[in-house]
Amino acid sequence: MSPTRRSRQVAVILAATLATALSACSTGDGGTAPAGATGTQDAVDAALKAGGEITYWSWTPSAKAQVDAFQQEFPNVKVNYVNAGTGTDHYTKLQNAIKAGSGGPDVAQVEYQALPQFALTGSLVDLGQYGFNGFEKDYTASTWNAVKVGGALYGLPQDSGPMALFYNKQVFDQHGIAVPKTWAEYVAAAEKLHAADPTKFITSDTGDAGFATSMMWQAGAKPFTTDGKNVKIDLQGDGVKKWTSTWDQLVQKKLVSSIPGWTDAWYKALGDGTIATLVTGAWMPGVLESSVKDGAGKWAVAPMPTYDGGKPVTAENGGSTQSVLKQSANPALAAAFVRWLNNGNGIKPFLESGGFPATKADLDSPAFKDKPSPYFGGQQINQVLTASAGQVVPGWSYLPYQLYANTIFRDTVGKAYDNAAALDPALADWQKALADYGNQQGFTVNGG
């Protein structure tokens, strides 16, 4: 079965289950937690002391080591670690378990982009009731904002993905290309590179919703705003246009490669210079090191280009949190595990696995910040990446059905990429589809 067909099937399933979840939420009164619950950590400490058993779903590479370390520290707690799938598979199962009312984990990994969907359907526990709002000062502003939905707290941030420009220095030097500081320079570099060697491309992009929304974020757009059941979608504003007017040039002149991300061909192209740059999250070095061995010594990191070349501004790409499910039989113990994972000793195994943290103390520690990376030719890459973490445009939020939105991105905006056509009309199609879907799901969408 082809991946497209499968993801479409999954999209249908997601849509079907989300529909029922939302209607359940709108007819019942207990759908959403009282926004911004407050309390103390006493219940959590007591639960940890009493012990018990919880289930944890995650696909992060550090999860197994973290669970082992936790059980060593707290032998009276048994954590059943389950890798229920990566990305969409995981969410489908989570959504199904929520719909069924049982069978879900106590603690689940949830990406920031997926959090509003689970939070707004009343599936997650507001951790404010355990006094976790006091941890705000420990995290970067953008990740803290990502775990707050409608004033309530639905997880503690685990990792973050402040964006930067990863570029193949060898290719840049070979063709005498300077590292672009602005998006205009980036487009010029793309033209120069492709003219000098038609087999090489500045980057690859076949229409990736995660990347597109991050680029809108950096450009200052706030296309998705949610207030209760009212959703506003604006993909035609100035911020979005700022991005599309740049990216249109690359797409229409076919200066971006059409190799799909995360495929074997993509990994190969990252190693042999076919793809010369990646504008992506700070978690990328770990992926390059472990999976693109051919690229060792070739890659370097620079700040994300900006539109005006002035004050540096960035956005987040990716990143996830751990949330406690409402159906958990022992939410206080589950919350204790989340606290340990992302505000305790769980951070150490996470860092050892090459993760990029969301905690200020770890980002600022000299051991982390000044560590030279052999893969990047000894460059102290974390200096660039941690600086980016502080330059994220504030106030971004995702749609309460972002997972569905991302699955149909290829069907609408993807066509513009395939046909080297303008992005704005395609984004208008996406907006229309999203508004229609949102209205069907019981939201009132402004912007259809």
Added chain:
Amino acid sequence: MTTTNSVLRPRRSPLLTGVMVLYLLYTLVPLAWLLISATKTQPDLLSTSGLEFGSTFALFDNIGGTFTHDHGIFLRWLGNTLLYVVVGAGGATVLATAAGYGLAKYRFRGRRAVFAVLLGAIAIPGTALAVPTFLMFSNLGLTNTPWAIIIPSLVSPFGLYLVWTYATEAVPDELLEAARIDGAGEIRIFLTVTLRLLLPGVVTVALFAVVSTWNNYFLPLIMLSEPDWYPLTVGLNQWSAQATGAGAQPIYHLVITGSVITIIPLVIAFLLLQRFWQSGLTAGSVKQ
């Protein structure tokens, strides 16, 4: 005029031969790619082209890696798949054979209704029923257990239909009457007379059921969240998905080797049962 153009010795057509060769290549090239790729290390896989061998011949390392990665979970998945195939497809074959024969050879009220339901069941794709089935099994507390895969696999409307039509043609009523006159009971007739006559049809149904259970992907994907119960298809997909996103750890070489190991039993089943398969497919095509 020579006698080369007879029914028994048809004339050779270069055009048709050419089309067949193209089709053969179309079918075999992906298989060749798979087999060649299974001999490569992960770095070779990404740095060499698909139809050439890599710098090292790593097939045996890959096979070892596939069976030992993640504490040997692949072996567990293989065992799960065998369990689902033996119990699920085996049960489906038994049920389809018994029911198909019964519907073909006994007259009783409601036969037509069964026929209508059956045709309807064939027309509905399994994918459309996945979510309702999931919710039903969830209420029964059976999700995340092998039963969630085995029970839906036990029913094969298409297999039933095949046996039904096959039995109508292949089992003469006269033979059944003769057996009854000789004093054989219905069960004995089924086991000693009918089953032998039905064998090609039964093998066809078994092959269909084995293939569809072996390749079953969507149902286990929805039903199971515990990797210990995954069949090979869902497990390999999980390995493949590891290459995506932050913290990606691509193990394409193991995914590919695992895929080769996964298709070997099916290839063997096809080669061994080929003649049944062919005779089953043409069943009823010639009126006697």
